[in-house]
Amino acid sequence: MIEIGLTILYILIGCFIISKSSFFKLSLIPTYWLIIIFGIKIILSILITLIYTYYYSDRAVADIFKYFDDSKIMFDALKTNPLDYIQMVIGLDINSAYFHEHYYSKMHYWNRVNNSNFLSDTHIMIRFNAIVRLFSFGFFHVHNVFINFLSLIGLVAIFKVFKKLYLNKEKWLFLIIMFTPSLLFWGSGLLKEGLIIFALGLFLLNFFNINEQWSFKSLLIIILSCIIILFSKLIILIALVPGALGFLIHKKVKSIHLSYLYTVLIIVFISLVLNFINHPLNPIDIIINKQQDFIYLVEKMDVRSAIYQPKFNHLSDLLAYTPQALINVFLRPFLWESYSVFTLFSALENILIILFCVFLLFFRTKNPSFSALFYFSILFALVLAIVIGLTTPILGAIVRYKIFVILFFLLAIGNQFDTNKFLRFFSTIFFQKENK
Numbered sequence: 001m002i003e004i005g006l007t008i009l010y011i012l013i014g015c016f017i018i019s020k021s022s023f024f025k026l027s028l029i030p031t032y033w034l035i036i037i038f039g040i041k042i043i044l045s046i047l048i049t050l051i052y053t054y055y056y057s058d059r060a061v062a063d064i065f066k067y068f069d070d071s072k073i074m075f076d077a078l079k080t081n082p083l084d085y086i087q088m089v090i091g092l093d094i095n096s097a098y099f100h101e102h103y104y105s106k107m108h109y110w111n112r113v114n115n116s117n118f119l120s121d122t123h124i125m126i127r128f129n130a131i132v133r134l135f136s137f138g139f140f141h142v143h144n145v146f147i148n149f150l151s152l153i154g155l156v157a158i159f160k161v162f163k164k165l166y167l168n169k170e171k172w173l174f175l176i177i178m179f180t181p182s183l184l185f186w187g188s189g190l191l192k193e194g195l196i197i198f199a200l201g202l203f204l205l206n207f208f209n210i211n212e213q214w215s216f217k218s219l220l221i222i223i224l225s226c227i228i229i230l231f232s233k234l235i236i237l238i239a240l241v242p243g244a245l246g247f248l249i250h251k252k253v254k255s256i257h258l259s260y261l262y263t264v265l266i267i268v269f270i271s272l273v274l275n276f277i278n279h280p281l282n283p284i285d286i287i288i289n290k291q292q293d294f295i296y297l298v299e300k301m302d303v304r305s306a307i308y309q310p311k312f313n314h315l316s317d318l319l320a321y322t323p324q325a326l327i328n329v330f331l332r333p334f335l336w337e338s339y340s341v342f343t344l345f346s347a348l349e350n351i352l353i354i355l356f357c358v359f360l361l362f363f364r365t366k367n368p369s370f371s372a373l374f375y376f377s378i379l380f381a382l383v384l385a386i387v388i389g390l391t392t393p394i395l396g397a398i399v400r401y402k403i404f405v406i407l408f409f410l411l412a413i414g415n416q417f418d419t420n421k422f423l424r425f426f427s428t429i430f431f432q433k434e435n436k
């Protein structure tokens with residue numbers, strides 16, 4: 001009863017902030033729509049919790065539970081040594097031997113033996129849960145409320161960025177951002193996707209704002225957002241670089257096509273140079289090492305959704321497999337590959353996106369605009385899809401990782417869809433049938 005009461009209290013506080021804060025005031029979008037979305041996300045978070053409780057009943061390997069459970073060890077330091085808690089939360093745990101002995105060795109997921117990267121995306125979720133425990137008193141569903149409020153902030157920020165591309169189509173934009181199925185589902189659980197949505201939205205909003213008007217506040221938010229993305233999912237930050245660079249070049253070069261062509265050439269050149277000099281940040285080696293991490297995971301555990309992928313050793317291997325990588329991300333899982341409710345859900349979403357692309361051929365805007373945001377979105381989605389496809393030989397993981405690919409792909413092409421023409425066509429068919 002205490003957990004239910006506390007959860008409801010924080011939901012009401014969230015609704016109050018949404019109704020009163022100017023940040024949540026969107027043109028042509030009623031505020032109560034956002035409150036409804038917030039409620040839907042809370043309901044989905046409960047559904048995800050039930051699925052991981054009763055369908056995938058091994059709590060020790062469930063992402064929503066394992067970082068929550070590990071965070072208790074970090075939080076308990078507050079009772080005995082508050083300074084240790086503060087240092088661990090903000091990442092100033094410099095005396096690694098001491099913290100490992102007293103805290104990290106007791107956690108199950110602080111360290112991953114197969115992680116080749118110096119950054120671990122497990123740490124940020126453990127830290128996030130340790131912070132929320134200050135308010136939740138250890139009740140799990142309160143954490144669901146906090147993560148969903150943060151992800152809603154990110155979604156609203158993305159809406160504010162793209163509303164310039166969707167003039168007079170704000171409600172259509174709202175539907176794309178808030179109701180893209182996989183983004184809505186995975187972005188509602190106690191998972192790092194919620195933090196990524198939050199940080200990605202704030203990054204985009206302040207990145208485009210600072211290019212119009214300099215602000216130290218925007219710069220600070222950009223830096224903090226990059227840190228969150230860096231420690232949540234490094235490949236998201238990598239995929240942002242080409243699009244952001246193209247936008248900056250476009251500020252100097254009038255031709256938008258040349259701007260992004262130069263961007264691609266610069267990225268390819270730098271990647272080849274880093275590969276040639278064998279630099280630690282060589283993206284080719286990072287992709288190869290990440291793929292080997294996943295292959296190690298497949299070999300160590302019984303992964304039902306594993307797909308065949310040859311081991312990469314050289315740049316030529318990556319180039320040869322890239323077409324298949326794009327197929328894996330944009331089209332798979334196929335319906336016959338649906339081994340679970342999650343992959344079936346993703347397969348159905350793939351069909352819906354294909355149908356939307358078909359409709360787009362017939363209901364396209366007469367004079368579509370290809371702004372910097374369009375190319376930014378396409379380049380971000382394409383780079384991210386390639387990296388995910390090359391590094392991830394597990395369909396179950398691809399299903400979650402590609403939610404941002406789907407969102408930005410839809411944001412790019414969705415502006416080309418003439419909703420009025422579409423509605424007129426189907427209303428005409430409907431009324432003709434009625435008259436008959």
